[in-house]
Amino acid sequence: MVAIRLLPENDTTNGWSAVLPPRASKPRLAETVVADWAIIGAGYAGLAAARRLAEHRPGDRIVILEAGTAGEGAQGRNAGFAIDLPHNVTSSMAELDETARYKRLYRAAIDHLDGVIKAHDIDCDWAQDGRYHAAVSEGAVQSVLKPLVAELDRSAEDHRWVDRQTLADEIGTDYYAAAVFTPGGYLVNPAALSRGLADSLPDNVTLYETTPVVRFEPGAPSRLVTPEGEVKARQVVIAVNGFADRFGYFRHRLLSFAAHASLTRPLTDAEIAKLQGKARWGLTPANAFAGITMRRTADNRILVRQNVSFRPGLRADDAERSRVAVDHKRLFDQRFPGLSDVTIAHTWTGYICLSRNGAPGFGEVAPGVWASVCQNAVGMTKGTIGGLLLADKAVGVKNPLIADIEAVSGPAWIPPRPALDIGVRTRFAFELWRSRAEA
Structure with missing residues (x-):
């Protein structure tokens, strides 16, 4: 038996949600439920797993327990990129070594999301706008962009080199030395997408919101206790990202980071004309x-x-968010000095889960207990494909992509705290110092 003492706690300032109409959340669990499958977490992995399980097992009862509400967790707080190619978060270019695997995984996730969005007419600003991967300094041009281009050339991927002036013409700032544009990625309002995915689940899936799991007893069946009810389930899927270690799995393997984001107020017509570039x-x-x-x-x-x-x-x-908003305004002004009157309207915090080796946690972690966690800051595509493939594996459906995700899975061990804190902060400070020219 594991008592879950640390529960998600999110601010109410998520700009992606603030620009949307109000949504009525699903009821919280207030009874005892017997289910075939219990999924903990309604992020991209949990929702994808539920949808795929419902397809494979239409007669099974599937429940999702979400501590918050759809679109208000980390899944609705990211930057809204559905990335289709290997992507470096830090200065590490390790994903390029597994380009073919990551492309197959990411694109399968995008195809799935695209199909669900179209089938259910989810209004979330989903569009294939592509992505600029940009460098401020010549050092990053050589160490990041040039290797990326070499790999894109080798794998015959569509891409375009964008110099400083061309980038300025296309996005309105000459702050960057160069960028590589790839057309395959999508942009989206992640909160709207998350809401739409949650509100269009198959009939044999029941989502309970504002229903955190406070006690977990794995077994046959497993027992998941919530503040006002409980679920007894034959199979459990853990899709809670950085909270997985609170359930007793991937201990000393997951690193949690806070990432802050801001949205400005809408630009005026005069400001849009001054900015120019793509819409x-x-x-x-x-x-x-x-x-x-x-x-x-x-x-x-x-x-x-x-x-x-x-x-x-x-x-x-x-x-902290107030301080961040001031800093984001400074960064905005550096890049768009001609738009100094534009103000920050919303600033919020989201949490990302990283592993030391950039690998996710995936698979059966105990008899009847499955997990898909740690998307390493590419949650929309990695989370989605992780949930889909976990469902396939759990019911014995053969999918060649399972071999791809298992080949890059297995978060590396990290030391316990407080040694961990010292090591991570030292490494993080070095990473910031080494890449300080990119600020």
């Missing part, structure tokens, strides 16, 4: 810890995502 675009930095992720959204706001910090306690407060 929608997305840019990821050569180093996501040091640089900033940016987007121009469908409603003419600018997203700034930066200020990543090690946060094993999975908590941030309003005072």
